[in-house]
Amino acid sequence: MLNIMEVHETNQMIEQEKLDVRTITMGISLLDCAGADVDVVAENIYRKITTYAKDLVATGEAIERDYGIPIVNKRITVTPISLVGAGCCASSGDFVKLAHALDRAAKQVGVDLIGGYSALVSKAMTPAEEMLIRSLPQALSETDIVCSSVNVGSTKTGIDMNAVELLGHIIKDIAYATRDNDSYGCVKFVAFCNAPDDNPFMAGGFHGVTEGDAVINVGVSGPGVVSRALDEAEGRDFEFLCETIKRTAFKITRVGQLVAQEASRRLGIPFGIIDLSLAPTPAVGDSVGEVLEKIGLEQVGAPGTTAALAMLNDQVKKGGIMASSYVGGLSGAFIPVSEDRNMIDAAGSGCLTIEKLEAMTCVCSVGLDMIAIPGDTTAATISGIIADEAAIGMVNQKTTAVRIIPVYGKGVGDSAEFGGLMGYAPIMPVNRAGCEAFVTRGGRIPAPIHSFKN
Amino acid sequence: MNKAIITVVGQDTVGIIARVCTYLSEHQVNVLDISQTIIDGFFNMMMIVDYTNADTEFGAMVTDLDALGEQIGVKIRCQREEIFTKMHRV
Numbered sequence: 001m002l003n004i005m006e007v008h009e010t011n012q013m014i015e016q017e018k019l020d021v022r023t024i025t026m027g028i029s030l031l032d033c034a035g036a037d038v039d040v041v042a043e044n045i046y047r048k049i050t051t052y053a054k055d056l057v058a059t060g061e062a063i064e065r066d067y068g069i070p071i072v073n074k075r076i077t078v079t080p081i082s083l084v085g086a087g088c089c090a091s092s093g094d095f096v097k098l099a100h101a102l103d104r105a106a107k108q109v110g111v112d113l114i115g116g117y118s119a120l121v122s123k124a125m126t127p128a129e130e131m132l133i134r135s136l137p138q139a140l141s142e143t144d145i146v147c148s149s150v151n152v153g154s155t156k157t158g159i160d161m162n163a164v165e166l167l168g169h170i171i172k173d174i175a176y177a178t179r180d181n182d183s184y185g186c187v188k189f190v191a192f193c194n195a196p197d198d199n200p201f202m203a204g205g206f207h208g209v210t211e212g213d214a215v216i217n218v219g220v221s222g223p224g225v226v227s228r229a230l231d232e233a234e235g236r237d238f239e240f241l242c243e244t245i246k247r248t249a250f251k252i253t254r255v256g257q258l259v260a261q262e263a264s265r266r267l268g269i270p271f272g273i274i275d276l277s278l279a280p281t282p283a284v285g286d287s288v289g290e291v292l293e294k295i296g297l298e299q300v301g302a303p304g305t306t307a308a309l310a311m312l313n314d315q316v317k318k319g320g321i322m323a324s325s326y327v328g329g330l331s332g333a334f335i336p337v338s339e340d341r342n343m344i345d346a347a348g349s350g351c352l353t354i355e356k357l358e359a360m361t362c363v364c365s366v367g368l369d370m371i372a373i374p375g376d377t378t379a380a381t382i383s384g385i386i387a388d389e390a391a392i393g394m395v396n397q398k399t400t401a402v403r404i405i406p407v408y409g410k411g412v413g414d415s416a417e418f419g420g421l422m423g424y425a426p427i428m429p430v431n432r433a434g435c436e437a438f439v440t441r442g443g444r445i446p447a448p449i450h451s452f453k454n
Numbered sequence: 455m456n457k458a459i460i461t462v463v464g465q466d467t468v469g470i471i472a473r474v475c476t477y478l479s480e481h482q483v484n485v486l487d488i489s490q491t492i493i494d495g496f497f498n499m500m501m502i503v504d505y506t507n508a509d510t511e512f513g514a515m516v517t518d519l520d521a522l523g524e525q526i527g528v529k530i531r532c533q534r535e536e537i538f539t540k541m542h543r544v
Contacts, residue, residue: 002535004489004500006542007459011531065513068533254540 014069017228018286019252021259022221022279023073024060025200027207027272028052028214030079030116038088042101045084049076049105049114052214052269057110059266063259071259072221072421076106077205078116086128092135099139102146113188115147115205120195121163122154123444133163136170140185141177147188147203151195153390155397159193159445164390167191168383168439172406175375179408182416186405187370191386193393193400198273199329204366204401215272216264217329220256221279222248224286226316230294241295242315249276249319257324275329276320277365278312280340282423288312288333289342300342301352309333310363330399332365338418338425339370348415348426354385355431362392367401372416372425375408377432382406384435387445395448456506457486457535460519464528466497474501474530477522481515482507497528502535 013019033044053076060074078084081098089095099117106114117139119129136148150167153159171186178185190204197208200217207215229248233241256274264271280288289300295308313332321327335357337343346352354371361367367389386402393400407416410427417424462470471488478485483505490499505512516532523530 001487002459002500002502002538002542004491004498005493007461007500007538008493008498010538010541011461011463062513065516066534067537068516068531069537251541255537258536258540 011068013225018224018281018283019222019255020070020072021218021256023075023200023219024056024071024259024263025075025077025205025217025219026053026056026214026267026269027077027198027211027217029207029211030084031209034084034087036088038085038094038097041085041088042097045098045101046105049078049102050108053109053111055267059263062266063262067258069255069259073113074111075200075202075205076109076111076114077200077207078102078114079207079209080116080118080120082119082126082129082132083209085132086126089128089131092131092138095132095135096139096142099135099143099146103143106145111145113145113147113202115149115202116207117146117148118150118206120151121160122151123157124160125163130166133166133170136189137173137177137185140174140188147205149190149192149195149204149206151192152386153193153394153445155194155394155451156447158447159387159390159394161387161439161444162442164386165383165439167386168379168381171382171404172379175406175408182410182418183375183405183407184418187403187418187422190401190403193390194398196329196399200275201277201279201330203403211272212270214269216260216267216269217272217275218256218260218263219275219277219279219329220252221277222252223278223280223288223291225252226278227285227287227291227294230291234294238311242311245312245315246319249316250323253320253323271326273326273328274320274324276317276324276327276331277329278316278333280334280336281421282339282341282344284341287340287342288335289340289346293342299349299351300346301356305356306359306363309335309360313364330365334366334369335360335364336370336403337428338372338416338423339421340423344423344425347428354428358388358392361389361400362396365399367393369401369403370405370422370425371403372405372407372427373430374411374427375406376411377406377430378436380434380436380439381430381432383439387439391445455504458503458505458512458532459535459538460501460503460530460532462499462523462528462530463496467526470526470528471499473522473526474519477518478503481510483515
């Protein structure tokens with residue numbers, strides 16, 4: 001039978017250490033909404049989402065209450081809209097109509113974000129996919145809670161440099177279109193390499209074409225719990241440290257698994273995966289940077305940061321994997337600068353640079369995430385940054401991503417305010433040496449040799 | 455059997471257990487086990503209860519007990535048992 005110390009430990013995690021389930025995300029296939037008339041397709045999309053997800057928020061809230069565990073976000077992912085709209089959209093403006101349908105449907109059911117205004121162009125862009133990408137500045141500035149992603153490369157296909165080059169300009173245009181709001185539109189867009197089909201986190205979540213009609217995916221969190229557990233490991237060796245992280249990750253993930261199964265049962269929708277990620281928030285004590293510092297760094301960004309992150313990421317997976325029947329999504333520690341108090345401080349003090357973050361992305365789950373850069377950064381430089389990240393993902397057979405915000409009208413020394421869980425960030429300096437001739441060559445970078453396994 | 459864990463944390467005063475038990479008996483909730491201890495100077499009480507035959511919804515019990523805690527000046531939480539067993543039992 002349970003004892004009082006175990007119960008106390010769980011409630012301490014929730015109350016003091018900010019243990020939460022970061023998101024319950026319902027993936028919905030929109031392939032059956034396609035048609036020849038854009039207004040009909042928009043209506044189909046609205047109707048399917050508002051039917052399938054009508055009880056999502058209420059169910060999430062009931063689970064929160066029954067178990068006493070906060071579920072911070074309830075979200076929806078949908079089939080990449082470039083596929084759904086390919087048959088009916090003759091212009092970027094038509095795609096924007098579909099973005100509005102997503103926005104309306106998501107608001108109707110009360111979720112906080114909806115993802116899947118996306119295109120998968122890892123080898124090349126179809127005309128529809130290019131139209132969707134070109135619609136992004138308008139779509140992301142006119143809608144509130146629609147998130148977008150573009151997959152520009154994969155280990156199997158190489159990197160579509162035409163898309164990478166285009167995205168440099170598009171990201172600048174999104175930043176300009178949302179200039180009154182610290183270029184907030186860029187917060188809702190991410191460029192991927194090796195994007196997973198079942199990611200429950202935003203902005204990169206979409207419901208892949210390999211998925212079923214609908215699915216429940218859950219993203220867990222808990223850097224605060226890991227941080228607190230590491231107090232016990234102070235001065236101890238790596239074996240003790242790793243055991244502590246694994247044990248903690250197991251406990252966190254079991255809660256996620258419980259919530260996922262319960263949500264799946266109550267909604268009558270199959271359970272997909274748990275995403276084992278340490279996702280920070282700007283709140284004090286909910287920071288991956290703090291975990292790294294407790295492992296022994298004076299400040300995140302110091303030499304040793306990459307090794308510490310590699311170890312942390314690996315132990316989180318080892319502990320979590322046994323706690324869940326299906327693990328997927330991104331699964332690893334997130335390092336979004338603006339959403340992590342200790343990383344904000346380290347970026348502000350100059351200890352944490354974009355180049356160090358790039359190294360860190362080689363060993364953790366995502367990539368350059370929530371990084372504010374000067375508004376006058378050139379499109380070519382942004383494309384170069386995306387190409388570098390995509391290359392890391394392609395060669396290492398892992399997901400990498402870039403969510404970068406060239407904050408219009410701001411420069412190094414300023415800071416950008418995104419609000420809520422998105423946090424705030426000092427504008428970080430960018431290497432300004434040119435790469436225009438590289439990113440504008442046209443065509444694609446071939447798949448690496450080790451992708452040929454057949 | 456549907457089990458829940460009720461925890462009370464705060465300053466010890468006369469009648470806390472009595473008032474929680476009165477509420478539970480009024481709603482056909484059976485108490486299976488009670489334990490208490492002092493953690494970090496605070497009174498901690500835990501009850502394991504069976505709410506299979508409760509005459510009220512679980513969500514309403516959570517809200518009512520929370521309100522009762524506010525009246526007494528302690529924090530009362532009522533959670534379904536699985537969150538603890540999942541976390542602490544392999």
